Amino acid sequence: MHFPDNEIVSPAMESYAHRDLLVTSSSLELKTATISPDDSYTVQQAINIFGFGWFHVKLSLLVGLCWMADSMEMTILSIIGPAMFCEWNITKYQQASVTTVVFLGMMLSSTFWTQLSNRYGRKSALTLCGLLLVLYSLLSSVAPSYAWLLTLRGLVGFAIGCVPQSVTLYAEFLPTKHKGKCVVLMDCFWALGACLEVLLALIIYPYYGWRGLLGLSATPLLIFTILSPWLTESARYYTSNGRTDKAVKVLEQIAKNNKRHMLIGRLVADEEPSATERIQTLLKPDLCFTTLLLWFIWLTCAFCYYGLVLITTELMVSRNKENSPNECVTFLTTDFMDLLWITLSEFPGILITLEIIKRFGKRKTMVIQYLVLVFCTFTLMASESRFSTSVTLFIARGSISGVFQAIYIYTPEVYPAPLRSIGVGGCSVLARLGAMITPFVAQVILQTSKWQAMSIYGAIGMLAAIACALLPKENQVYH
DSSP, rough: OOOTTTOOOOOOOOOOOHHHHHHHHSSSSOOOOOTTTTEEEHHHHHHHHHOHHHHHHHHHHHHHHHHHHHHHHHHHHHHHHHHHHHOOOOHHHHHHHHHHHHHHHHHHHHHHHHHHHHOHHHHHHHHHHHHHHHHHHHHHTTOSSSHHHHHHHHHHHHHTTTHHHHHHHHHHHHHHGGHHHHHHHHHHHHHHHHHHHHHHHHHHHHHHHHHHHHHHTHHHHHHHHHGGGGGGOOHHHHHHHHHHHHHHHHHHHHHHHHHOOOOOSEEEOOOOOOTTGGGGGGGTTTTHHHHHOOOOOHHHHHHHHHHHHHOOOOOHHHHHHOOTTTOOOOOOOOHHHHHHHHHEEEEEEEEHHHHHHHHHOHHHHHHHHHHHHHHHHHHHHOOHHHHHHHHHHHHHHHHHHHHHHHHHHHHHSSGGGGHHHHHHHHHHHHHHHHHHTHHHIIIHHHHHOOOHHHHHHHHHHHHHHHHHHHSSSGGGGGG
């Protein structure tokens, strides 16, 4: 699942400003949609009045396509690792490094893409991002050696660092009351992308191997790049750069698409959060404990989520090797069928999480889901049959997906409004770190000892559940 920048602007991922930007914005107070006495209005006030309409439906599909492509690039990491072992006879450390280098590329590129977007616009940055991702993905599929593949996947990660700018663009077009709902929509696109990648693997891998799969997985990125000229640049980007005339034209387009009347008056720039806040502010005495808890929870959430993704395929390959000890076997068709059902767990995971949140609140929801994850990790230690392993992984994957959903919604609420963007951004940095570490447990340690690897995930999950229980209650957070 991808994470937010620690330098999100107005507000801005990962992977990313992912959904974090949507959540950050939705947690802010709804500004009045009425026009002030001097007949001036802001972009957000205009967008609130225009409501959610056909313009936003088209934008949702475009951004969702970008989000799906991001998810597919993450999902394929669990497939190409074991496949490369047979072709190049690489070690497990080298296999794990292919995943780690992608997240490292994301982390290193976040500031670059944020500055590029702020200077030249989200649309221009996303168009360049799409072109680079398609290029590096296609080149990865014909990489002649492990060293070349490692380099190209690092460049893929660097390009993926721009994907959150699509959510930045999306959030700046959304009416305030719809931003929370769109977090769920982006989660659904992410889950859809993961399922599509597995479905492609089911069809392509048996005939064309990991190279054919890697090349065809760039298709959504190619479609997004082709359609990117139809993206509309953010009106808030134009006003913040003094190009009010273009911002007005964008608002006129929204009003026309949504069948609303354009406002009469003078457009003024939205108030932006103070740029003077720094991450050190999050460690002041009144916020320090909460910040450290959230950093740990985000790190463990990414650690467990991507760990489960990698563990699923590793267990499949390990089972196949036991059945054919003298052959280099990776995936069978039945493996991809199992993987598809396990990946589909993210959809009920999202829906069940929303229901549990309504009943128990976000904090208790995270505690419950982490405890379910812990139970599943210890069940996997004793699980031998294909069916019981798949069912346990289904439940575990749905649970950790739900934790991601809940923590994305909860985190912005715990900080005062000026700190929400930098607060979520700081958490996303720790999430990336967790994603970078987990391959060395899910692929390296698992090869040596299944019990030891599962114990690590179980212990981390239990500590995360305790950390969630220590978080401030919903009625104690800032508003």
